Amino acid sequence: xxxxxxxxxxxxxxxxxxxxxxxxxxxxxxxxxxxxxxxxxxxxxxxxxxxxxxxxxxxxxxxxxxxxxxxxxxxxxxxxxxxxxxxxxxxxxxxxxxxxxxxxxxxxxxxxxxxxxxxxxxxxxxxxxxxxxxxxxxxxxxxxxxxxxxxxxxxxxxxxxxxxxxxxxxxxxxxxxxxxxxxxxxxxxxxxxxxxxxxxxxxxxxxxxxxxxxxxxxxxxxxxxxxxxxxxxxxxxxxxxxxxxxxxxxxxxxxxxxxxxxxxxxxxxxxxxxxxxxxxxxxxxxxxxxxxxxxxxxxxxxxxxxxxxxxxxxxxxxxxxxxxxxxxxxxxxxxxxxxxxxxxxxxxxxxxxxxxxxxxxxxxxxxxxxxxxxxxxxxxxxxxxxxxxxxxxxxxxxxxxxxxxxxxxxxxxxxxxxxxxxxxxxxxxxxxxxxxxxxxxxxxxxxxxxxxxxxxxxxxxxxxxxxxxxxxxxxxxxxxxxxxxxxxxxxxxxxxxxxxxxxxxxxxx
Amino acid sequence: xxxxxxxxxxxxxxxxxxxxxxxxxxxxxxxxxxxxxxxxxxxxxxxxxxxxxxxxxxxxxxxxxxxxxxxxxxxxxxxxxxxxxxxxxxxxxxxxxxxxxxxxxxxxxxxxxxxxxxxxxxxxxxxxxxxxxxxxxxxxxxxxxxxxxxxxxxxxxxxxxxxxxxxxxxxxxxxxxxxxxxxxxxxxxxxxxxxxxxxxxxxxxxxxxxxxxxxxxxxxxxxxxxxxxxxxxxxxxxxxxxxxxxxxxxxxxxxxxxxxxxxxxxxxxxxxxxxxxxxxxxxxxxxxxxxxxxxxxxxxxxxxxxxxxxxxxxxxxxxxxxxxxxxxxxxxxxxxxxxxxxxxxxxxxxxxxxxxxxxxxxxxxxxxxxxxxxxxxxxxxxxxxxxxxxxxxxxxxxxxxxxxxxxxxxxxxxxxxxxxxx
Numbered sequence: 049x050x051x052x053x054x055x056x057x058x059x060x061x062x063x064x065x066x067x068x069x070x071x072x073x074x075x076x077x078x079x080x081x082x083x084x085x086x087x088x089x090x091x092x093x094x095x096x097x098x099x100x101x102x103x104x105x106x107x108x109x110x111x112x113x114x115x116x117x118x119x120x121x122x123x124x125x126x127x128x129x130x131x132x133x134x135x136x137x138x139x140x141x142x143x144x145x146x147x148x149x150x151x152x153x154x155x156x157x158x159x160x161x162x163x164x165x166x167x168x169x170x171x172x173x174x175x176x177x178x179x180x181x182x183x184x185x186x187x188x189x190x191x192x193x194x195x196x197x198x199x200x201x202x203x204x205x206x207x208x209x210x211x212x213x214x215x216x217x218x219x220x221x222x223x224x225x226x227x228x229x230x231x232x233x234x235x236x237x238x239x240x241x242x243x244x245x246x247x248x249x250x251x252x253x254x255x256x257x258x259x260x261x262x263x264x265x266x267x268x269x270x271x272x273x274x275x276x277x278x279x280x281x282x283x284x285x286x287x288x289x290x291x292x293x294x295x296x297x298x299x300x301x302x303x304x305x306x307x308x309x310x311x312x313x314x315x316x317x318x319x320x321x322x323x324x325x326x327x328x329x330x331x332x333x334x335x336x337x338x339x340x341x342x343x344x345x346x347x348x349x350x351x352x353x354x355x356x357x358x359x360x361x362x363x364x365x366x367x368x369x370x371x372x373x374x375x376x377x378x379x380x381x382x383x384x385x386x387x388x389x390x391x392x393x394x395x396x397x398x399x400x401x402x403x404x405x406x407x408x409x410x411x412x413x414x415x416x417x418x419x420x421x422x423x424x425x426x427x428x429x430x431x432x433x434x435x436x437x438x439x440x441x442x443x444x445x446x447x448x449x450x451x452x453x454x455x456x457x458x459x460x461x462x463x464x465x466x467x468x469x470x471x472x473x474x475x476x477x478x479x480x481x482x483x484x485x486x487x488x489x490x491x492x493x494x495x496x497x498x499x500x501x502x503x504x505x506x507x508x509x510x511x512x513x514x515x516x517x518x519x520x521x522x523x524x525x526x527x528x529x530x531x532x533x534x535x536x537x538x539x540x541x542x543x544x545x546x547x548x549x550x551x552x553x554x555x556x557x
Numbered sequence: 558x559x560x561x562x563x564x565x566x567x568x569x570x571x572x573x574x575x576x577x578x579x580x581x582x583x584x585x586x587x588x589x590x591x592x593x594x595x596x597x598x599x600x601x602x603x604x605x606x607x608x609x610x611x612x613x614x615x616x617x618x619x620x621x622x623x624x625x626x627x628x629x630x631x632x633x634x635x636x637x638x639x640x641x642x643x644x645x646x647x648x649x650x651x652x653x654x655x656x657x658x659x660x661x662x663x664x665x666x667x668x669x670x671x672x673x674x675x676x677x678x679x680x681x682x683x684x685x686x687x688x689x690x691x692x693x694x695x696x697x698x699x700x701x702x703x704x705x706x707x708x709x710x711x712x713x714x715x716x717x718x719x720x721x722x723x724x725x726x727x728x729x730x731x732x733x734x735x736x737x738x739x740x741x742x743x744x745x746x747x748x749x750x751x752x753x754x755x756x757x758x759x760x761x762x763x764x765x766x767x768x769x770x771x772x773x774x775x776x777x778x779x780x781x782x783x784x785x786x787x788x789x790x791x792x793x794x795x796x797x798x799x800x801x802x803x804x805x806x807x808x809x810x811x812x813x814x815x816x817x818x819x820x821x822x823x824x825x826x827x828x829x830x831x832x833x834x835x836x837x838x839x840x841x842x843x844x845x846x847x848x849x850x851x852x853x854x855x856x857x858x859x860x861x862x863x864x865x866x867x868x869x870x871x872x873x874x875x876x877x878x879x880x881x882x883x884x885x886x887x888x889x890x891x892x893x894x895x896x897x898x899x900x901x902x903x904x905x906x907x908x909x910x911x912x913x914x915x916x917x918x919x920x921x922x923x924x925x926x927x928x929x930x931x932x933x934x935x936x937x938x939x940x941x942x943x944x945x946x947x948x949x950x951x952x953x954x955x956x957x958x959x960x961x962x963x964x965x966x967x968x969x970x971x972x973x974x975x976x977x978x979x
Contacts, residue, residue, distance in 0.1 A: 306824075348781070350692065350693070351690070351691055351692050351777075351779075352688070352690040352691065353690050354687075354690045354776065354777075354797075356690070357687040357688060357690055358687060361687055374686075374687065377683055377684055377687065377688060378683060378684075379681075379683045379688075380683055380687070380688045381693065452646065456558050456662075456663045459657070459662060459663045460558070460662035460663055463657075463659060463662040463663075464662065467659035467660075468659070469659075470642075470657055470658050470659030470660070470661075470662060471642055471658070471659050472594070472644035472646075472657055475594060475644065476821075478644065478646060508678070508821075509678045509679070509681070510681040510683065511702075512678055512679050512681065512699045512701065512702050513678065513702075515698075515702055516702065516705050516706055516709070516710055519710075520710070530710070530712060531712065534695065535694075535695035535782075536695070536782070537782065538781065538782035539782040539783050540694060540695035540782040540783055541695060541783065542695050542696075542714070543706065543712040543713065543714055544712075544713045544714060544715050544716055544808065544809070545712070545713050545716070546711055546712060546713070547707055547708075547711045547712060547713055547737060548711075548737070549713070550713065550716060550737055550738035550739060551737060551738040553738075
């Protein structure tokens with residue numbers, strides 16, 4: 049049933065935001081391109097655990113300010129050093145996301161960002177950032193006093209905070225949704241996207257690479273390593289690498305947003321813990337901390353801890369003390385921010401071998417992905433790959449969901465044509481039966497992927513009500529028993545067996 | 558867009574909604590519509606295939622589906638309009654409703670009165686304290702979802718279980734899973750007493766020799782793709798006791814850790830909410846703070862018995878009809894019902910009329926030899942009271958009369974000295 053590819057011109061390893069943005073960009077050209085992803089869906093690696101911020105002028109340089117606390121270097125000097133690669137690609141990539149929102153039918157939320165200061169030194173640092181951002185064309189940034197902050201976000205506790213800085217042009221996305229949108233659109237335009245396909249070895253042959261996977265080998269002219277946190281393992285298959293990833297704990301709560309917060313808010317209290325709260329495109333709040341004191345040693349360690357949760361609940365409580373945050377918790381998760389030891393400030397982009405490109409990304413990596421995709425097209429061309437634009441490239445992806453937000457007339461026309469649109473299966477997020485079917489038709493095979501495509505299970509009941517229905521619809525659409533359906537990758541089957549099977553086996557206690 | 562003008566719209570065809578509809582129709586209301594999101598009426602009664610329903614209301618021992626069936630039959634015999642597979646998406650302060658289904662598309666309902674009967678939902682692993690830490694694998698279900706999977710869909714979500722929380726659904730599922738040949742390694746309860754009814758503790762746990770760990774909690778979930786086990790720790794005064802952690806293996810974790818009234822629509826309509834119950838503030842007619850919007854059953858507060866939910870539904874049905882007919886009686890002034898000593902919550906939260914009023918309340922912790930005191934006159938003695946069961950107290954007009962002046966009446970529960978006042 050799974051699609052097989054044995055030969056391609058360009059092979060992209062990794063279906064995170066970097067790989068999927070690239071596969072879509074390459075699908076504009078007359079070239080065979082294939083992306084392999086080891087998880088059952090694109091966007092299911094670390095992309096799923098990111099904040100999803102498309103950094104504007106303020107947040108771009110606030111990321112630099114993080115280093116100011118870290119290294120006690122002169123802030124003015126550091127802010128004014130030349131742009132890093134990731135910042136350059138961020139500036140190119142961000143408007144691309146904004147432009148694609150309507151074409152790919154995927155959400156972006158304009159949240160703006162307010163950052164708080166506790167003393168005059170921080171306010172001065174903000175002035176420097178403002179100046180630097182203005183040079184680059186981010187001209188809407190303003191410094192705020194206490195009262196102006198209260199006007200924007202009345203709930204913020206301004207008893208210790210002295211003021212802040214505000215950039216109205218910050219945006220937030222749900223990253224796996226974008227990965228899926230990029231991949232869907234690339235597939236529409238002839239690219240191959242193979243999920244559940246893990247690279248196990250790479251051999252250099254005469255004039256091509258032989259990439260071995262669990263689904264058989266793939267011959268490729270060019271290989272692009274976009275494997276995210278696993279890109280060190282992939283790189284090590286073709287070269288001896290002298291760098292490694294460093295991972296920092298990034299724990300989050302997803303909180304209900306009953307009008308508590310309108311803007312993204314951010315601050316960096318000492319000791320050195322950037323705290324962020326984001327009103328997400330889904331209507332929730334993502335609140336968390338990057339714990340730079342807590343390095344993660346093991347890539348597959350996504351375990352939340354009691355100490356971690358107790359620590360991060362203080363973030364929303366410190367920002368907006370009057371909200372009963374503990375009652376607003378919908379979910380918690382832990383991921384990490386990644387940096388590489390060769391350059392802790394920047395990503396790496398280099399050819400360790402002929403026709404093998406390493407895209408060693410780091411945080412922040414969301415907005416840069418679209419800028420990087422353009423750069424890689426240029427680099428491939430420079431290496432002699434013939435890239436002629438397709439005349440029939442279709443930049444539009446059909447809306448696979450969002451039924452509930454349509455105007456009444458359109459809803460009713462759709463229901464008349466297809467009654468399954470009138471059957472809402474998810475009471476919290478209002479996903480319909482037809483949208484679940486559409487998600488499966490678009491390639492979703494796991495409950496989690498349907499969740500990211502239809503939002504079933506994302507809401508306050510966390511799947512308590514819809515899981516049974518969604519499994520049933522998926523099973524019909526996939527033509528398999530619900531017993532075959534997994535939550536996510538690996539062995540994550542949801543159900544064990546049919547009722548009565550245990551008894552029939554005589555295993556009754 | 559289709560617009561349906563009706564006398565009464567009821568959101569939810571569970572036990573509360575069905576009872577409200579039947580009552581309203583019996584009392585002569587013509588156009589009653591019940592909007593139900595599921596494919597059949599009855600709410601969760603379908604999946605509650607065990608017995609113990611109706612002991613009070615019908616004086617019979619029925620299963621959930623049997624109990625539901627009695628009302629479903631009445632709905633159809635009385636020609637009450639029932640819209641199934643119909644999701645209400647909006648409720649406005651003028652009590653008008655927007656809903657969606659396959660037949661009418663997105664449509665509007667303009668009712669003379671609306672009754673909220675959406676029931677409640679289960680807390681998830683993320684909503685217990687700050688959430689259970691650890692991994693996020695497959696194999697973690699709320700007890701109610703597991704009940705649906707096993708009893709309705711015909712699938713076992715695991716073979717070896719740990720159940721966190723001793724709510725009624727959790728204990729009933731423990732027995733159910735044993736009957737299906739699965740192992741239940743432990744029922745873990747944070748409190749020093751079970752969260753559900755005593756009869757369920759006896760009939761579902763003790764009779765099946767299922768280990769019950771009181772004053773314990775789950776401190777970590779482990780297993781990457783599918784759950785492989787949990788760490789269990791002792792709890793003392795609400796805190797985990799360091800050094801008492803041990804592992805219990807399981808391929809499935811069920812959660813029966815509490816229910817939350819479903820009030821997103823109520824909030825959208827501007828209904829004033831009650832901190833203690835998690836439901837709307839209601840008066841004795843079950844009218845909310847919004848004119849013409851009533852509420853009944855688990856949407857108001859989580860009940861112990863379906864029989865009580867039915868009574869609640871009937872009361873809301875009656876209240877709605879009185880409202881429509883302009884016959885809601887008003888006393889000289891509203892009386893606020895205050896939560897006093899040892900009381901967890903009380904409904905109604907306010908009394909508006911001069912008639913007899915039944916209060917439903919829960920106490921904070923198990924108590925022996927106590928006296929319930931409501932206002933100046935009402936006193937009642939109990940040998941044992943537990944927080945898991947709802948206590949009913951009927952206040953006569955004479956109990957209320959002088960409180961109209963102060964505008965308050967306080968409910969409290971005090972322990973009595975041994976032998977005193979018998």
